[in-house]
Each structure stands twice: as C-alpha cells, then as structure tokens.
Amino acid sequence: MKIAVINFSGNVGKTTVARHLLVPRLPGAELVCVESINADDGQGQALRGRQFGELQEYLQTVESVVVDIGASNVEELLALMRKYRGSQEDFDCFIVPTVPALKQQQDTIATLVELAHIGVPASRLKVVFNMVEDGIEVGRAFDTLLAFVAELPIAQADMRCCLGDNEIYERVKGAGVDIAALARDSTDYKALIGKARSTEDKLALAQKLATSRLASGVLPELDACFAALGLTASGDAIAVSAPSATA
Numbered sequence: 001m002k003i004a005v006i007n008f009s010g011n012v013g014k015t016t017v018a019r020h021l022l023v024p025r026l027p028g029a030e031l032v033c034v035e036s037i038n039a040d041d042g043q044g045q046a047l048r049g050r051q052f053g054e055l056q057e058y059l060q061t062v063e064s065v066v067v068d069i070g071a072s073n074v075e076e077l078l079a080l081m082r083k084y085r086g087s088q089e090d091f092d093c094f095i096v097p098t099v100p101a102l103k104q105q106q107d108t109i110a111t112l113v114e115l116a117h118i119g120v121p122a123s124r125l126k127v128v129f130n131m132v133e134d135g136i137e138v139g140r141a142f143d144t145l146l147a148f149v150a151e152l153p154i155a156q157a158d159m160r161c162c163l164g165d166n167e168i169y170e171r172v173k174g175a176g177v178d179i180a181a182l183a184r185d186s187t188d189y190k191a192l193i194g195k196a197r198s199t200e201d202k203l204a205l206a207q208k209l210a211t212s213r214l215a216s217g218v219l220p221e222l223d224a225c226f227a228a229l230g231l232t233a234s235g236d237a238i239a240v241s242a243p244s245a246t247a
C-alpha cells in the first residue's frame, strides 16, 4: 500500500495522520517526509524535478510507504505529477486531512480539485476530518467541504473518517513514540508516584500517567478512523467475488 498524505494547507494534521493513524496500521510501512528530502536546499522547500525523480524511483522499490508531503511542496509535486504523466498511479491512495476552519476547508476543496484534475479517481481520494471538537458533529463542522463533495463527488468524504481534537498529539509530537505502545504501557505509575521522593519526579510520572491514559482513550478512535478509510492492497474496497453464474 502506497499512500500520499497531502493538502495545500499547512497545519491540518498531515504529519499527525501519517505518523499516528496510517504508518502504525499498515504492516511494514515506511514513513517518508517530502519536506526532509530537500531540507538542505538553500532555496527553501520547493521540490525539484530530480528529487521527484528519486521519489518515483523509490516508490517502485517499496511495498508499503506513507509519503507525508509538506504543504510547501504540494504545488510543486502536483506540477511534477502533471509533467510525469501517470505518476499519480504510483500511489494507491491520496489521504487529505482537513480541519474545520473555513480557509482550510476551502484549501482542501482546491486540493481535491487539483488531484482529480491530474487523474486521481474518487475511489483513491479520501478525506480525513481532523481536530473535530467534542460535542460538535462532523457534518456541521465541515459543512462547506461536505456540500462541495455532495455536489461534485470527486473524493470520498466519509464522516466516520474523523479524529477528535486531542492533546495526545501535541504530547507525543517529535518524540517518535507509538500511541498504541503508550496505551499498552502497564507501568503502575501510581505506585511509582507514591515512592518518588521529589515533587519534580512525581510530576514527571504524573505526566507519563496522563499521556498513557490519553493514548488508551484515543486508540479506539484511531482504529475506527482507519477502518472507515477502507484501505486495502488495491486501494479500493475489498471486492467480494460473486458466485459464478455459469456452470
């Protein structure tokens, strides 16, 4: 399974979705950040043709990969995909995370339109509704985007593909830890807190306890969101073979 996580907008959760939703649930998947490919480039973030060539070559050599495309590279990447015709087919699926702010919903619509334009079919283009606040319905928070997709069904916008606003992502940011592993953490922090001598140690342990509890709480939501994405080896829904009509 080869997945691109993409949106013209920054800060919509591309890295979070790649790292915490997708990679841990795709056996053997590697994470590639397009931003880092040219981090040393004095010109800033723009993706160059040569690097895109390298990315395409790399995609032919791996079975399972999640490519996190930094917002500053999206425009360039799409231009290159147009140039290298058919290269969008290297990805089984394009996942587009989005957040409720109107500007981000509009950017998301622009992203979906661009991807459809370069030939990505609706079956391989999926929205993840991110940072949904407690008590707010997805349908209401994302009414602009949903109205657009209802009118022009160029992408799959399944409201079950959603993630709530949760502090856990900020806590684990950059730490390279797996949320499932944190949820499995069976350390008896309360006992450790009881034994800790200094307040500082107690607070550090209390932080770990809180993180582990948040991880346990968010895991079912991540699993449900991933299941609703319906990702399979072909990128399409699992085909149920109908019984043959011929004898």
Ligand SMILES: Nc1ncnc2c1ncn2[C@@H]1O[C@H](COP(=O)(O)OP(=O)(O)OP(=O)(O)O)[C@@H](O)[C@H]1O
Binding pocket: 009, 010, 011, 012, 013, 014, 015, 016, 017, 070, 071, 072, 130, 131, 132, 163, 164, 165, 166, 167, 169, 170, 173
């Ligand atoms: N569901 C969520 N709940 C709370 N915070 C979140 C959630 N998803 C992402 N965040 C936070 O929002 C910020 C932006 O997320 P992230 O870095 O994943 O976005 P991005 O689209 O990759 O941004 P960029 O375009 O800069 O690469 C981060 O601080 C992250 O921890």
Ligand SMILES: [Mg+2]
Binding pocket: 014, 015, 016, 068, 070
């Ligand atoms: Mg990012």
